Amino acid sequence: MRDFSQIFSLDGKTALVVGAGRGIGHAAALGLADFGSRVLCADIDGAEDTASEISSRGGAAESVALDMLDPDSIRETAxxxxxxxxxxxxxxxxxxxxxLDVTDEEFDRVIDLNMKGNLRLMRVFGERMRQQGGGSIILFSSIRATVVEPGQGVYAATKAGTLQMARALASELGEDGVRVNAIAPGVVDTPLTQKIKDDPEWYEAYASKSVLGRWAEPEEFVGPVVYLASEASSYVTGSYMLVDGGWTAADGRFEPPL
Known part of the structure; x- marks a missing residue:
């Protein structure tokens, strides 16, 4: 019988983590390194610190310059x-x-990073994975791909779009051995959610919406990332992995101040 004790091992693998400077990306980079991967830490700020932290823990890492908004930067990095x-x-x-209050400029700014940035990455690194005959692409969508609240329309649209792009690429590259999946967080304690944390009522409303009664920590996404990166998920592609503390399993609504 097959020995399953090493199915989460990433020994001999190289992982590029875009957004490694902080939040979920930082935690993912550390986790991938702990499971044996060489990690290329990419971000516009903080990537060098993450790479140094991995090295101090005995892992293999280096920082790379990459700007998701710049197609040339992505190609040069690749x-x-x-x-x-x-x-x-x-x-x-x-x-x-x-x-009704969103300007064209604001719309374009969110779309350009959240959707077009991921498209740029998938286009370049997906082609390279196709040529090498395998790989795992892990994008971050959100519960906002399926449930929304006032003030989240544009963000939600990008997260739904990211999910559908992941599914499309999974269908296009499956025969080439490339898997593509999307992780969907609920509310996570990261710099992106600082405005919510600064409002006690809003913060508690989000905590109580989860059936676990709390926010997620970035470290709680290491498991899903390692799973999708490893052979443990060898038959998983095109998936929408909810990591939301049961948020979408329960009903309820809070209208935040805008």
Whole structure:
């Protein structure tokens, strides 16, 4: 019988983590390294610190310059780092406004990073994985891909779009051995949610919406990322993995101040 004790091992793998400077990306980079992967830490700020932290823990890591908003930067990075086995993309921005108040410029800014940034990454690294005959792409969608609240229209649209792009690429590259999946967080304690944390009523409303009664910590996404990066998920592709503390399993609503 097969020995399953090593199915989560990432020994000999190289992972590129975009957004490794903080939040979920930072935690994912550390987790992938702990399971044996060489990690390329990419971000516009903080990537060097994450790479140094991994090295101090005995892992293999280096920081790379990559700007998701710049197609040339992505192509140049791909040329420098060569083949990667795992791509993780976590960065997002948000503009909390009712749709009737969103300007074209604000819409474009959110779309450009959250959706087009992921498209740029998938286009370059997906092609390289296709050529090498395998790989795992892990994008971050959100519960907002399926449930929404006032002020989240544009952000939610990008997260639904990210999910559908992941599913489409999974269908296009499956025969080439490339798997593509989307993780959907609920509310997570990261810099993106600072505005909510600053409002006690809003913070508690989000905590109580989860059936676990609390927010998630970035470290709680290491398990899902390692799973999707490893052979443990060898037959998982095109999936929408909810990591939301039961948020979407229970009913309820809070209208935040905008």
């Amino acid at each position: 040329g420098r780092v060569g083949a990667v086995d795992v791509l993780v993309s976590s960065p997002s921005i948000n503009v909390r406004k009712r749709l």
